[in-house]
Structure formats: structure tokens, C-alpha cells
Amino acid sequence: xxxxxxxxxxxxxxxxxxxxxxxxxxxxxxxxxxxxxxxxxxxxxxxxxxxxxxxxxxxxxxxxxxxxxxxxxxxxxxxxxxxxxxxxxxxxxxxxxxxxxxxxxxxxxxxxxxxxxxxxxxxxxxxxxxxxxxxxxxxxxxxxxxxxxxxxxxxxxxxxxxxxxxxxxxxxxxxxxxxxxxxxxxxxxxxxxxxxxxxxxxxxxxxxxxxxxxxxxxxxxxxxxxxxxxxxxxxxxxxxxxxxxxxxxxxxxxxxxxxxxxxxxxxxxxxxxxxxxxxxxxxxxxxxxxxxxxxxxxxxxxxxxxxxxxxxxxxxxxxxxxxxxxxxxxxxxx
Amino acid sequence: xxxxxxxxxxxxxxxxxxxxxxxxxxxxxxxxxxxxxxxxxxxxxxxxxxxxxxxxxxxxxxxxxxxxxxxxxxxxxxxxxxxxxxxxxxxxxxxxxxxxxxxxxxxxxxxxxxxxxxxxxxxxxxxxxxxxxxxxxxxxxxxxxxxxxxxxxxxxxxxxxxxxxxxxxxxxxxxxxxxxxxxxxxxxxxxxxxxxxxxxxxxxxxxxxxxxxxxxxxxxxxxxxxxxxxxxxxxxxxxxxxxxxxxxxxxxxxxxx
Numbered sequence: 001x002x003x004x005x006x007x008x009x010x011x012x013x014x015x016x017x018x019x020x021x022x023x024x025x026x027x028x029x030x031x032x033x034x035x036x037x038x039x040x041x042x043x044x045x046x047x048x049x050x051x052x053x054x055x056x057x058x059x060x061x062x063x064x065x066x067x068x069x070x071x072x073x074x075x076x077x078x079x080x081x082x083x084x085x086x087x088x089x090x091x092x093x094x095x096x097x098x099x100x101x102x103x104x105x106x107x108x109x110x111x112x113x114x115x116x117x118x119x120x121x122x123x124x125x126x127x128x129x130x131x132x133x134x135x136x137x138x139x140x141x142x143x144x145x146x147x148x149x150x151x152x153x154x155x156x157x158x159x160x161x162x163x164x165x166x167x168x169x170x171x172x173x174x175x176x177x178x179x180x181x182x183x184x185x186x187x188x189x190x191x192x193x194x195x196x197x198x199x200x201x202x203x204x205x206x207x208x209x210x211x212x213x214x215x216x217x218x219x220x221x222x223x224x225x226x227x228x229x230x231x232x233x234x235x236x237x238x239x240x241x242x243x244x245x246x247x248x249x250x251x252x253x254x255x256x257x258x259x260x261x262x263x264x265x266x267x268x269x270x271x272x273x274x275x276x277x278x279x280x281x282x283x284x285x286x287x288x289x290x291x292x293x294x295x296x297x298x299x300x301x302x303x304x305x306x307x308x309x310x311x312x313x314x315x316x317x318x319x320x321x322x323x324x325x326x327x328x329x330x331x332x333x334x
Numbered sequence: 335x336x337x338x339x340x341x342x343x344x345x346x347x348x349x350x351x352x353x354x355x356x357x358x359x360x361x362x363x364x365x366x367x368x369x370x371x372x373x374x375x376x377x378x379x380x381x382x383x384x385x386x387x388x389x390x391x392x393x394x395x396x397x398x399x400x401x402x403x404x405x406x407x408x409x410x411x412x413x414x415x416x417x418x419x420x421x422x423x424x425x426x427x428x429x430x431x432x433x434x435x436x437x438x439x440x441x442x443x444x445x446x447x448x449x450x451x452x453x454x455x456x457x458x459x460x461x462x463x464x465x466x467x468x469x470x471x472x473x474x475x476x477x478x479x480x481x482x483x484x485x486x487x488x489x490x491x492x493x494x495x496x497x498x499x500x501x502x503x504x505x506x507x508x509x510x511x512x513x514x515x516x517x518x519x520x521x522x523x524x525x526x527x528x529x530x531x532x533x534x535x536x537x538x539x540x541x542x543x544x545x546x547x548x549x550x551x552x553x554x555x556x557x558x559x560x561x562x563x564x565x566x567x568x569x570x571x572x573x574x575x576x577x578x579x580x581x582x583x584x585x586x587x588x589x590x591x
Contacts, residue, residue: 060354105546192387217490239388282391284355 003028006319007171010179011035011160012042013142013304014297016149017312018177020078023156025316030173031153032164034183038146040162043181043276046198047304048224048234049142050211051075052087054108054134056306061285064303067310072138074309079148082140083210088112088120089132091215092260098215099130109134123206123262139211141226142305168294175319178296182279188289188298193241193277196302197250198234200226201258203268214257221257230271233258235302246273278302288314295319335534337370337481337512338427338459340398344369345529345559347400347514348552349539356391358548363395366552371397372429372537374404375419389422400461402429407442409449416453428453429461429483429516439489443470447477454478463516466500468507475511482511483537486528487518490540494524498531505532522551522558529562530570 004027008019011033019031039045053068076082089109091099103109110116112133118125120133150160168178168187178184185191208225215221224232236250251273258265281287281299286307289296297315300307335342347370353359363371373392392399401419406412409432416428432449434442441464450460454477462474466484474482484504487493495501496518505513515528516537525536536559545551 192391241387282355282360283357 004175004319005030005173006175006177007032007166007173008177008179009033009166009168009171010042010181010183011038011146011150011162012044012179012181013047013146013308014044014181014300014311015177015179016146016153016160017308018179018297018315019153019158019160020149020156021309021312021316022177022319023153023158025320027316027319029153029158031158031160032166032171033160033162034165036163038150038160038162039143043196043278044142044146044304046196046235046274046276047142048198048211048222048232049140049145049305050087050222050224051082051138051140051306052134052211052213053306054106054137055087055089055213056303057107058102058105060303061283063285064307068303068306071306071309072136075138075140075145075305078152079140079145081144081148082138084136084138085210086133086135087137087139087211087213088117088124089134089213089215090117090124090128090261093129095215095217096130098217099132102215103132106132106134108136121208121210121212123208123264124212127262137211139224140305145305168296174293176294177315177319178294179298181298181300182277184279184296184298188281188296190282191298192239192280192282194280194301195238195240195242195275195277196235197238197246197254197273197275198232199246199251199254199258199270200230200232200272200274201255201265201268202229202271203231203265204229205264205267206231206262212261214261216253216257221254223258223261231258231265231268237302241277243277244275246275250275278304286311288318290318335512337461342369342398342535343367344556345535345563346525346556347372347516347535347537348542349537350374350392351539352543353548356388359543360391360395361549362542362552363397365549366542366556368552368556369397370400371395372400372402372539373423374402375415375422393423398427399423399425400427400429401425402463403431405433406431407433407436409445409452412445412449413452416449416458420458426457426459427461428458429463431463441465441485443467446470447473450474450479451477461514466497466504468500468503471504471508475508480511481514482508483514483516485517486515486524489517491518492520492541493518494520495527498527501528501533502531522554525555526558526562526565529559530565532566535559 008015008031019029023029035041051072053065057065109132112131168176211224213222233254280301284301286299346368348368403412403415412432432442432445460479461481463483487496512534514535542551
């Protein structure tokens with residue numbers, strides 16, 4: 001029997017997760033992306049890579065935590081570089097009230113006092129008196145994780161072709177999954193861009209085992225260790241659709257946070273400054289829509305890596321439900 | 335109540351920042367029946383038109399937009415931002431903020447008066463975010479402002495009315511200028527207190543946007559504002575030192591001889 005074929009447009013985290021979920025269900029998948037190489041023009045490339053469903057509860061709808069929590073296992077299964085060491089939330093003394101508030105609005109954490117903080121993150125010993133430790137959370141390096149998905153797809157005979165510009169309407173295959181992110185605005189007029197900026201620094205004098213969130217009155221700041229002395233500091237949230245490079249103001253705010261976390265970051269080298277737009281719907285939640293043979297999956301906002309696995313399952317479900325010619329290979333589904 | 339000749343029913347003005355999502359913001363506006371929302375241009379712009387999507391969402395809310403100059407630290411910046419706002423939102427209203435100190439976000443009242451004068455002369459209708467200082471308020475009125483927005487407490491601090499005496503003096507001094515407590519409120523009772531003092535309205539953002547349930551909190555504030563306003567019109571008692579028995583004591587049956 002001829003296998004059901006689907007073209008996935010977009011090789012960001014949404015597209016690659018969809019492609020893998022479909023392939024695991026026996027669908028014949030082809031992935032195309034207009035970028036020249038993995039990450040080119042994709043906002044996933046700028047992501048923090050925190051899998052922090054319970055921390056996100058502080059500022060987002062409960063559905064983000066519900067749908068995001070299973071993604072930790074999903075990533076651990078498909079990307080061995082997933083690090084499950086939890087995350088730590090700290091605040092400057094002047095923002096102590098914010099820590100209490102964060103605790104009121106989240107779950108699955110432990111209050112960590114000075115000794116526990118020192119045990120978890122020796123380099124932060126003596127710097128904070130109280131913190132919140134979320135032991136079940138995880139993090140990953142988004143770029144390595146995307147590369148791992150491409151490899152996993154290649155093992156399954158799924159090609160990811162770059163430098164291919166294709167509209168969903170003209171794409172071949174029985175069905176098409178539109179994962180173009182913000183570029184899909186031509187088809188999704190209520191999609192908006194929420195600008196985010198990030199900095200990567202290299203610092204040999206500080207070691208961190210897990211992402212640290214610094215409560216900040218304006219932006220959810222975090223510092224994610226990327227190994228080899230590198231740290232990603234993110235991320236601003238600006239209601240702007242300007243794509244230009246990171247601004248001085250944002251960069252100063254991000255770097256200040258790192259410096260406040262540990263003065264050794266003052267001597268860190270700036271390796272990279274990045275900025276991009278997060279594709280976002282008005283409720284800041286992702287959505288899957290089917291229009292004939294096109295399924296549009298979009299609006300992952302700042303939860304790309306956290307919610308893409310759930311989104312991909314929904315897309316696969318939508319496509320499986322729409323056909324009975326599918327040759328199911330359930331054994332493949334972990 | 336009217337601001338620059340525009341009649342309004344709702345005495346609650348809402349900020350639009352830091353809501354969980356624009357959808358929640360829309361629901362909060364509906365729940366609070368607010369008619370005026372304030373939008374920051376400085377932070378969400380960078381260059382012309384960059385925040386278009388968010389601004390379109392705000393425009394689509396069907397309420398009057400009061401653009402603001404939040405995040406401006408100089409007269410020039412504030413004036414430029416006001417001009418941009420006038421074009422973008424097609425309104426002469428501007429909530430003027432000139433920030434003097436980054437930690438407390440305290441207004442730079444000197445720059446504020448200067449910017450208010452420049453903008454008023456240029457046809458803007460200025461809503462200045464100021465302190466409760468009486469002399470500054472006088473200068474702002476002299477510069478052309480016909481609405482004053484003194485702070486309750488520093489922006490986002492949720493402390494309520496820090497200087498009740500100062501705010502009361504301001505009310506007594508400006509019986510005919512609409513006064514709006516802007517910033518620093520945390521809970522609905524703070525808003526009720528401002529309204530009981532005879533303030534015309536209240537402007538809020540963080541207390542609603544960052545509440546666990548912003549929509550319910552928006553409703554709670556709307557109710558408190560209505561309660562406070564009704565109480566003010568009903569002429570509340572003045573506090574006194576001694577008890578004032580509500581039943582007369584003269585003529586009570588005396589015990590003993």
C-alpha cells in the first residue's frame with residue numbers, strides 16, 4: 001500500500017517535532033525550509049531551551065504547564081543532551097516580595113535556603129538567602145537539540161531540505177503541515193510577533209548546573225548554562241515586530257542580570273547577541289488549525305521547546321483522524 | 335466626569351502592559367467596563383510601526399486610547415514620543431511621563447512641567463503623571479494641563495496611598511481640575527480610599543495585570559471605585575476623637591438615688 005505523504009514546511013522546533021511525530025506514526029514525511037541551513041531564519045535558534053513548565057505557571061495559563069510537562073520526557077527520549085537537574089529561581093533583596101509571589105503562583109518547588117543553594121550551585125554560595133528550587137524541570141541546548149532531531153529524522157529516512165521556498169498551497173503530498181512560524185502571517189492574520197533578545201557569553205570563572213531565573217520587575221530573565229563555559233542570557237519580551245539586532249537597552253538589562261547574579265560575569269566575553277520575533281496569537285497560546293489539506297501549527301510564543309512536542313502530537317492526531325488510508329506502525333510510537 | 339471635554343462614565347483607567355496575554359487584557363477591560371486604556375509607545379516601538387500588531391489589538395478593544403510616554407527620561411524624548419503617539423492613535427491626548435530616577439520611576443517634575451508646556455502649546459491635551467506636590471501641580475496647570483495624575487506610590491509598588499495628607503490637600507486646592515490617582519495601588523481598598531477622598535478616577539496597571547486572576551481583579555477594582563465614589567457623594571463622616579453615641583444618653587433611667 002502506498003504510504004500517506006505529508007510535507008512539513010519549516011524546520012524550526014515546531015516543524016521538526018511534527019515531522020518526527022508523523023514519521024513515528026508511519027507517515028512518509030518530507031521537510032523543507034527556506035533557510036540555507038539549520039537555524040537560519042528560525043526563532044528556535046535563539047531560544048533559551050528551558051523546559052520549565054512549573055515556573056511558567058507564574059505568568060501563563062495553566063494549560064502551558066499541563067501540556068508542557070510531558071515534553072521533558074519527550075526530549076529526554078529523543079535528545080540525550082536533555083539535562084534534568086531542575087531550575088533555580090532567585091531574586092535580589094529588593095525584589096524579595098516577588099519571590100514570595102512567584103511561590104504563591106507556581107507549584108512543584110522547594111524553598112532553598114543558603115545551605116541548599118550552596119549545595120546545588122556552589123558558585124552562588126553566600127549570594128542569596130532564599131531561592132525556589134524546581135527539581136523536576138530540565139533544560140537543553142536548542143541548537144544541539146534541533147540537530148539531533150534532524151539526525152533522528154535522517155535515520156528514519158526523512159530528508160530535511162534547506163534552501164527550498166515553498167508555499168503550503170503548492171507543496172506536494174497528501175497533506176501539508178505549515179510550521180513557518182511568523183512567516184505564516186500571510187495565512188494567519190491574527191498572528192503577531194513578540195520580539196525577544198538574548199546574549200551568549202563565555203565565562204570561565206562561574207559554573208552553573210542548571211538554569212537560574214532572576215526575578216525582575218520587567219522581564220523574565222534567565223541564565224542557562226550551555227557547557228564549555230558558555231551561558232545564554234535571555235530574554236526580553238517586547239510588543240514589537242522589528243527584526244533588527246538587539247538594542248543597547250535590552251543588552252544592558254540582560255548583562256546587568258548576569259552581573260547581579262555573579263560579579264565574575266563582569267569579565268565574561270560576549271560571544272553573541274541575538275534578536276528575533278516569537279510567533280504569537282492573542283491568547284499567547286499555540287493553535288493547530290486545519291484548512292483542507294493544510295494543517296497550520298503556530299503560535300508557540302516563548303514556549304517553543306516546551307510546547308512543540310504537544311503541538312506535534314496534536315498535528316499528528318489531526319492528520320491521522322483525517323484519513324483512513326494510513327498504514328499505522330504503532331510499534332514505533334514510544 | 336470629563337477629561338478635556340470628553341464625557342466618561344467609568345472612573346477606572348487601565349494600563350495595557352504585563353497581562354498574561356492580549357486576550358486576558360480584553361477580558362479585563364470588559365469586566366471592569368473601563369473606557370480608557372493607556373498604551374506605552376517608547377518601549378514597544380524602537381522604530382515607526384514596529385509595534386503595529388499590538389497596537390491594532392489595542393485599537394480593536396473599542397475603548398479610547400490614552401497613549402503614554404512611559405520610559406522617557408528627558409523632555410525631548412517625551413515630546414518626540416508624544417508626537418509619534420498623536421500620529422499613530424490619532425488623538426491629542428497624551429499621558430505625559432518624564433522619569434527622573436530609574437529605581438523608583440519617580441517623575442522628574444522639572445522636566446514634566448517643561449514638556450507639559452511644550453506639548454500644551456502644540457495642541458496636545460496633557461495628562462501629567464506627577465507627584466502629590468502642590469506647587470508642581472500648580473505649575474502644571476499653569477502650563478496648560480486640565481487633568482492631573484498624582485501618584486499614590488511608586489509605579490508597581492502596590493503600596494497604596496503613601497501620602498494621604500498630600501493627596502487631600504491637592505483635592506482641596508484644585509476643586510475643579512479632574513484628579514486621577516495614577517500608580518502604586520495594590521488592592522481595591524486603595525482605590526476606594528482615593529475615591530472617598532473625592533478623586534475623580536484611578537489609573538491602574540500592575541495590580542490587575544499581575545493578579546492571579548486579572549479579570550476577577552478588574553471587576554473587584556471597578557466595584558471598589560464605584561463604592562468609593564458613591565461614599566464620597568454621600569458625604570462621609572469626619573473622624574473624631576470621642577465616641578458619638580448614636581442613641582442619646584440624656585433622659586436615660588438613672589440607677590440608684
